[in-house]
Amino acid sequence: MTFHGRNAVVTGGANGIGLAISRNIAAAGGNVFIFDLASENPAAAAASIGAQACIADVTDHASLERAFAAAGVPDIVIANAGMGRVASALETSADLWNQTIAVNLTGAFHTIRIAADRMKSARKAGSIVLTASTNSFDGEPDLIAYNASKAGLLGLLHTAANEWGPYGIRVNAVCPGLIRTRLTASSFSNPDVLAAYFRHIPLGRGGEPDEVAQAVLFLASDLASYITGTTLVVDGGQLASKFGTWGKDTDSFDGQRWRRNT
Numbered sequence: 001m002t003f004h005g006r007n008a009v010v011t012g013g014a015n016g017i018g019l020a021i022s023r024n025i026a027a028a029g030g031n032v033f034i035f036d037l038a039s040e041n042p043a044a045a046a047a048s049i050g051a052q053a054c055i056a057d058v059t060d061h062a063s064l065e066r067a068f069a070a071a072g073v074p075d076i077v078i079a080n081a082g083m084g085r086v087a088s089a090l091e092t093s094a095d096l097w098n099q100t101i102a103v104n105l106t107g108a109f110h111t112i113r114i115a116a117d118r119m120k121s122a123r124k125a126g127s128i129v130l131t132a133s134t135n136s137f138d139g140e141p142d143l144i145a146y147n148a149s150k151a152g153l154l155g156l157l158h159t160a161a162n163e164w165g166p167y168g169i170r171v172n173a174v175c176p177g178l179i180r181t182r183l184t185a186s187s188f189s190n191p192d193v194l195a196a197y198f199r200h201i202p203l204g205r206g207g208e209p210d211e212v213a214q215a216v217l218f219l220a221s222d223l224a225s226y227i228t229g230t231t232l233v234v235d236g237g238q239l240a241s242k243f244g245t246w247g248k249d250t251d252s253f254d255g256q257r258w259r260r261n262t
């Protein structure tokens with residue numbers, strides 16, 4: 001895959017999955033602009049991978065407009081900025097609900113709408129990838145606002161792909177499972193949580209940000225030229241493991257992954 005001559009915007013690109021996406025696109029020759037909050041020092045993250053940075057808060061339409069104006073017309077936009085906080089449905093406050101929807105869903109809407117407007121007028125081409133989640137499909141407890149926001153992204157995905165296909169703009173989403181980032185640090189630092197969670201992952205382990213990035217690069221690239229309106233699940237098989245995979249007498253868990261000893 002090559003991204004030479006392509007402008008790419010990655011929201012939430014200063015950390016985790018977004019930083020891996022930014023690094024991989026830059027390494028493949030793309031001209032990457034990381035959009036992130038000032039508090040995350042996106043300029044330092046960008047400098048470390050040969051990218052550029054713009055301060056942007058995806059919940060603030062005006063700040064996104066300013067960032068896109070500075071970055072020029074994008075060929076590729078990765079709407080990846082996101083947050084999540086654990087709370088039972090009954091304990092989810094109106095503030096937590098509103099903040100989660102504002103960042104994960106409304107923020108993605110603002111991002112791709114501004115991007116598509118620029119792509120449509122300047123190029124009649126473009127590729128947009130949303131970072132959705134396996135939680136777009138399932139009902140993991142204590143994440144009702146997060147789950148609703150990620151399910152909502154599927155509505156954005158389908159509608160945007162339908163409306164913007166005629167302008168040569170493809171819109172797809174990756175749906176990661178449990179990936180090792182700061183968002184999931186408390187799970188990854190607790191072997192008991194991991195052992196239980198990974199029982200339902202056929203590959204027996206969590207994912208790394210680079211493994212999501214590779215899927216995003218495929219969808220963003222010309223290799224996916226006839227793919228739009230769809231999701232690519234990057235979850236080690238989790239959604240295929242309804243009845244669980246691991247836990248036989250021949251299985252052991254080493255603190256980070258399950259192995260079968262036969």
Ligand SMILES: NC(=O)c1ccc[n+]([C@@H]2O[C@H](COP(=O)([O-])OP(=O)(O)OC[C@H]3O[C@@H](n4cnc5c(N)ncnc54)[C@H](O)[C@@H]3O)[C@@H](O)[C@H]2O)c1
Pocket residue numbers: 011012013014015016017018035036037040056057058059080081082083084103107131132133134175176177178179180181182183184
């Ligand atoms: N880590 C996982 O297991 C996992 C699984 C599925 C989906 N995801 C999704 O992947 C995306 C990246 O998450 P991550 O795990 O890398 O977490 P992360 O916390 O490492 O990165 C999230 C980034 O989004 C940025 N961000 C948050 N609010 C923002 C705002 N208002 N404006 C601009 N930027 C903002 C943060 O500053 C940060 O750089 C999120 O959308 C998340 O929901 C993560």
